[in-house]
Amino acid sequence: MTTQTLTAHYDPAVQGFTGLATMTMIRAFESRMPLLSEEGLIRGSTHPSVGMEAVATGVSLALGPRDTIASNHRGHAHCLARGSDPGRTMAEILGRVDGYGQGKGGSMHIGVKELGIIGTNGIVGAGIGLATGAALAAKQQGSDAVAVVYFGDGASNQGVLGEAFNLCAIWNLAVVFVCENNHYAQSASIEEMVAQPDLSQRGTAYGVKSVNVNGMHLDAVYEAAAEAVARGRAGDGPTLIVADTYRYLGHMAGDTEIYRSADEVQEWKDKDPIGYLARALEQQGVLTAGQFAQLEADAARVVAEAEAFARNSPYPEEFRAGTDVYEETV
Amino acid sequence: MGIATATTSAAAVPATSAARPAKPMALWRALNTALHDILEDTPEAFLLGEDITTWGTGGGIYGVTKKLADDFGRGRVMDTPISEEVLISAAVGAAMQGCRPILEIMYSDFTFLGFDGIINQAAKARYMFGGQFDVPFVLRTNGGSGIGKAGQHSQSLETLFAHIPGLEVVVPATAGDAYGLLRTAVASNNPTIFLEHKNLYNDRGPVSFEPIPFGVARIARHGTDLTIVATQQMLKRSLEAAEVLQEQHDLSAEVIDPRTLFPFDMQTVITSVKKTRHLVVAHEAVRDYGWGAEFVAQVVEEAWNDLDAPPRRLGGLRTPIPYSEVLENAVIPSANQIVATALATRRDRQHV
Ligand SMILES: Cc1ncc(C[n+]2csc(CCOP(=O)(O)OP(=O)(O)O)c2C)c(N)n1
Numbered sequence: 001m002t003t004q005t006l007t008a009h010y011d012p013a014v015q016g017f018t019g020l021a022t023m024t025m026i027r028a029f030e031s032r033m034p035l036l037s038e039e040g041l042i043r044g045s046t047h048p049s050v051g052m053e054a055v056a057t058g059v060s061l062a063l064g065p066r067d068t069i070a071s072n073h074r075g076h077a078h079c080l081a082r083g084s085d086p087g088r089t090m091a092e093i094l095g096r097v098d099g100y101g102q103g104k105g106g107s108m109h110i111g112v113k114e115l116g117i118i119g120t121n122g123i124v125g126a127g128i129g130l131a132t133g134a135a136l137a138a139k140q141q142g143s144d145a146v147a148v149v150y151f152g153d154g155a156s157n158q159g160v161l162g163e164a165f166n167l168c169a170i171w172n173l174a175v176v177f178v179c180e181n182n183h184y185a186q187s188a189s190i191e192e193m194v195a196q197p198d199l200s201q202r203g204t205a206y207g208v209k210s211v212n213v214n215g216m217h218l219d220a221v222y223e224a225a226a227e228a229v230a231r232g233r234a235g236d237g238p239t240l241i242v243a244d245t246y247r248y249l250g251h252m253a254g255d256t257e258i259y260r261s262a263d264e265v266q267e268w269k270d271k272d273p274i275g276y277l278a279r280a281l282e283q284q285g286v287l288t289a290g291q292f293a294q295l296e297a298d299a300a301r302v303v304a305e306a307e308a309f310a311r312n313s314p315y316p317e318e319f320r321a322g323t324d325v326y327e328e329t330v
Numbered sequence: 331m332g333i334a335t336a337t338t339s340a341a342a343v344p345a346t347s348a349a350r351p352a353k354p355m356a357l358w359r360a361l362n363t364a365l366h367d368i369l370e371d372t373p374e375a376f377l378l379g380e381d382i383t384t385w386g387t388g389g390g391i392y393g394v395t396k397k398l399a400d401d402f403g404r405g406r407v408m409d410t411p412i413s414e415e416v417l418i419s420a421a422v423g424a425a426m427q428g429c430r431p432i433l434e435i436m437y438s439d440f441t442f443l444g445f446d447g448i449i450n451q452a453a454k455a456r457y458m459f460g461g462q463f464d465v466p467f468v469l470r471t472n473g474g475s476g477i478g479k480a481g482q483h484s485q486s487l488e489t490l491f492a493h494i495p496g497l498e499v500v501v502p503a504t505a506g507d508a509y510g511l512l513r514t515a516v517a518s519n520n521p522t523i524f525l526e527h528k529n530l531y532n533d534r535g536p537v538s539f540e541p542i543p544f545g546v547a548r549i550a551r552h553g554t555d556l557t558i559v560a561t562q563q564m565l566k567r568s569l570e571a572a573e574v575l576q577e578q579h580d581l582s583a584e585v586i587d588p589r590t591l592f593p594f595d596m597q598t599v600i601t602s603v604k605k606t607r608h609l610v611v612a613h614e615a616v617r618d619y620g621w622g623a624e625f626v627a628q629v630v631e632e633a634w635n636d637l638d639a640p641p642r643r644l645g646g647l648r649t650p651i652p653y654s655e656v657l658e659n660a661v662i663p664s665a666n667q668i669v670a671t672a673l674a675t676r677r678d679r680q681h682v
Contacts, residue, residue, distance in 0.1 A: 325649050
């Protein structure tokens with residue numbers, strides 16, 4: 001796998017700087033998850049994506065307002081990078097009425113219609129079919145909107161992926177398949193679960209243009225995504241982007257992590273996507289140490305405000321248990 | 331002919347590990363012990379599922395497969411990719427070829443990815459091929475609400491499975507039943523859906539290490555004034571409700587746990603209703619079109635003259651399971667609602 005080099009498409013002062021701000025905010029947001037979970041504020045399970053910020057951010061920077069994303073169980077970053085309000089996102093994770101789903105969905109079921117987020121999803125791989133449908137809708141409607149689906153290395157083993165690849169390839173559907181290869185599916189390592197570790201070959205086998213990128217590098221992700229989106233818009237069909245990345249925290253809050261070593265985690269922390277980008281931007285002369293400190297302070301403030309908003313939001317009233325099952329015609 | 335006649339003989343279960351003194355244990359541990367004993371006794375049995383060897387403290391999302399790979403090796407306890415569709419079909423195919431695969435699906439909601447394997451293949455293979463094939467396939471999974479797992483990890487699908495001809499459906503509520511019914515499930519030559527409840531895994535109870543035959547209900551509490559039929563979490567709440575009915579209303583409730591929804595034991599229910607003349611059925615699956623309707627219909631058909639009041643049903647609201655706690659509590663019947671329904675049934679009496 002080769003790391004893509006900077007080209008004209010990526011402007012450090014634009015995507016680089018904005019991306020760093022977004023990634024810093026996502027880091028601050030996601031770092032709160034285990035603590036909120038310990039406090040008993042998050043029910044069920046929540047899956048933070050600390051370490052993986054460059055993927056959601058790089059892809060989102062390449063999208064336009066009418067594009068769609070379908071996400072998975074590890075979806076907070078996908079939503080935030082797409083522009084979801086941190087307060088309302090956090091409120092949903094805490095099960096409050098001001099959450100995007102009025103507290104009905106929680107961490108794994110966040111949808112935001114106005115941002116084209118057709119849902120984070122508790123069913124591994126389910127977003128693959130949904131994004132295919134969003135692209136089909138765009139085609140039927142004569143729109144050049146593109147659909148993105150985020151899924152993991154684990155989800156790449158779901159049968160729906162092969163079916164979607166073929167359908168998108170024969171119909172030239174504008175889907176960008178973003179596989180976040182963080183090397184684990186819960187406790188199952190990619191080495192044990194995949195015989196062909198170059199996941200991009202799966203797309204190639206179906207006639208889907210496929211690329212590998214360094215998922216710790218925002219510039220590389222952005223470049224690949226911008227190209228894939230352009231292809232989709234031009235009617236040239238789907239692209240698979242396999243982003244090599246890593247999650248620093250457990251699969252979900254409370255994970256014992258007996259399946260991996262602390263050394264391995266540290267190795268990846270040494271390749272931190274935020275550290276990498278900040279250093280690059282400083283070298284490129286578009287970021288000073290002072291500005292970076294300011295971005296971090298801003299991120300901390302935004303997340304603290306989001307948390308205060310979410311904590312102050314009431315729990316939904318009981319009557320809401322029965323609403324929204326069907327369209328309500330009064 | 332009633333539909334509830336089939337029972338699976340427990341005689342096929344090897345007895346080697348059965349001669350042991352009874353002992354209290356948590357439900358998850360009872361299942362873990364049952365799987366251990368099965369792997370020891372049944373060379374054709376093997377386990378497969380996602381994250382069943384190295385997750386948590388060493389075996390699956392709720393610990394049921396803990397350390398089994400250490401004892402039996404990865405040839406018999408296999409971690410799989412996230413590929414429910416092929417796993418379910420493959421387990422069916424292996425069962426048709428003489429193996430006894432025990433497949434863990436992490437949450438019952440994920441069985442939907444493999445419904446072709448369950449419904450079009452497993453459930454019909456014996457029938458369509460004129461009885462040539464046994465399908466000794468066990469699909470273990472958990473259902474139910476109560477811990478905030480929300481819409482795609484909390485459904486109660488027992489009714490859906492019970493509707494399909496060819497499947498056996500097991501819904502253990504206690505540690506002892508979990509052990510005994512799992513032994514029978516693996517010995518059975520029919521495809522069995524073994525539905526655990528995620529909110530009962532830590533409940534403790536005595537385990538006698540004996541197989542328990544399918545189609546034999548358990549009277550969980552004896553009583554004379556009213557019969558309550560309930561499974562799993564609703565059984566627990568029904569037992570609480572029965573205490574309240576006794577203490578506060580001087581009503582003696584008989585509580586019956588069907589243990590298996592197919593085959594199901596109507597006889598025990600009808601005998602009880604003949605005595606108490608009142609029936610309430612409580613389940614966590616959505617009430618409308620739920621298995622409670624089947625029980626009530628059969629009781630009405632077979633014991634109409636023994637009833638003093640119309641039977642009543644309690645079940646989940648016709649909604650997905652919501653995330654937020656207030657809402658989750660609102661959609662599943664509480665012990666208080668069971669009490670209220672029991673009292674309403676008594677008030678409805680026609681011939682006092
Ligand atoms: C259909 C289905 N099977 C299993 C699960 C349980 N599960 C949730 S996340 C997960 C691992 C997913 O791994 P991957 O796709 O690589 O994403 P990652 O968690 O690494 O981001 C599993 C097995 C599920 N939610 N849905």
